[in-house]
Amino acid sequence: MKVDQFDFELPKELIAIRPAPSRDGARLLVVNGKSISDSKVTELPDNINPGDLMIFNDTRVIPARLKGKRGIAKMELTLHMNMTGGVWKAFAKPAKKLKVADVINFDGGLDALCTHKGDAGEVTIKFNKSDDELSDALKTAGVMPLPPYIASQRPVDARDEEDYQTIYSKNDGAVAAPTAGLHFTENLQNALKEKGVNSAYVTLHVGAGTFLPVKVDDTEDHKMHEEYGELSKDVADLINETHARGNKVIAVGTTSLRLLESATDEDGVTREFAEATDIFITPGYKFRCVDMLMTNFHLPKSTLFMLVSAFAGFENMKAAYAHAIQNEYRFYSYGDSSILFREDR
Missing domain, CATH: 2.40.10.240 (QueA-like)
Incomplete structure (x- = not known):
């Protein structure tokens, strides 16, 4: 596809340079096919069923x-x-x-x-x-390596050392935060647990390549930078068991999704994984593992906007982003979030 198809106009004032006062105080856009509705991150459990499995990326950002x-x-x-x-x-x-x-x-x-x-x-x-x-x-x-769209507007300070880490970060190695995870608090995780939602952790060390602009005209000509990821056998077994009983696997962030898809074969079987991946997901990709995706709002013409367009549907995401802009959602790493249902599930 032509990269220009993933372009859109974003008012600069919608770029969040600080997170919401409380991590789970952000807004949540729910996109299920052509259905788009406004919600809050605290209401995330309302969109997930008992027995579903949420996968978190426990990488920790280093001063890179x-x-x-x-x-x-x-x-x-x-x-x-x-x-x-x-x-x-x-x-x-x-x-x-x-x-x-x-x-x-x-x-x-x-x-x-x-x-x-x-x-x-x-x-x-x-x-x-x-x-x-x-x-x-x-x-x-x-x-702390804040994204260029924040670092260009203000200097890094002590607040970022906490704000730009998930509360469950564990394994040093990322140079960018898995930003969907920034919205989670102990209260939100407890609410999900009380509903019967299961959770598991993988590690994908997010690289600075995630911020690089796409400089080609066609998506087929773009090359992704590699990122190292690990997914244990226990987690792979849990994913396969979840799908076997008809429940959904929910990736918290595009980083988790990229690792899960890399570790899952064409038959939908997830396996232990410990290597680098350069998977590049654009519309037309057949998803093997992930059924729902929680993710923040991404840059125009970025590989991540291409990924969410592949996941929830190109036209659906164009409509969702238009709705988000019209309703003044906050964009990018410190911004609001969304929960996306896979279009072809």
């Missing part, structure tokens, strides 16, 4: 944006994929100035050697620290 110097020249890195042993793939700025074998110096004695240059500003770097030492050094040298 680093400002340092290459000699006397300023250099910025945004980490996006951990290759282990202190080696990361990253986006460099200005990338043209950085050469293989250059060393970038950061605060706290942290250094990074450029070992490879790729396309679109991507580089591979090796730090002089690894594992726990590197994690500690990043806390000194790095800042």
Whole structure:
């Protein structure tokens, strides 16, 4: 499909630069086929049945944006994929100035050697620290990597260190939050549990590639960056059991959905998974695992708007976003949310 088909006009004032005062105080748009209705995140349990299974992404955002110097020249890195042993793939700025074998110096004695240059500003770097030492050094040298549409309007501050993490975040490695999960509170999770809704956790370390613009004219020409994910055998068994008894699997966020679809074969059987995925979902994709999706509102012409259009129907999502804009829903990472029913289920 042509990328321009996924464009829409969004008033700048609808871009949320802070979350709602309470995590579950956001609005919730319910999209079920052509039916569109306004709700609240606190009313999420009303849309889910006992025995259904909600899948959460427990990745934890690290301070992945680093400002340092290459000699006397300023250099910025945004980490996006951990290759282990202190080696990361990253986006460099200005990338043209950085050469293989250059060393970038950061605060706290942290250094990074450029070992490879790729396309679109991507580089591979090796730090002089690894594992726990590197994690500690990043806390000194790095800042929370807020999305560009927020970071361009205000600086990162102490509030973001809490606001931009889910309450159940556990495994360090993401450079962007799984933002649908930001709406969950202990009260909301307890309400779901009381209704008989089951829950399970997977890990997909969200990469900075999620913010990259689509620069091609046709979706078939776009290449996704890889992200590492893990789904245990126990969770796979739980998913298969849920479907076997006729209940639904609900992905909390597009990150959970991408991992679930990567771990499920064409026969609809979900299996243990521990590898990188570059799955790119556009209209026409046949979903194998996920029946419902909770997700925030996405950028025009983004891979995530393409994904939700594939999931809930292209025309349905165009109508849903028009409704959201007309009714002044708050967009993007700190914005309101939606619950989508799969169109072909």
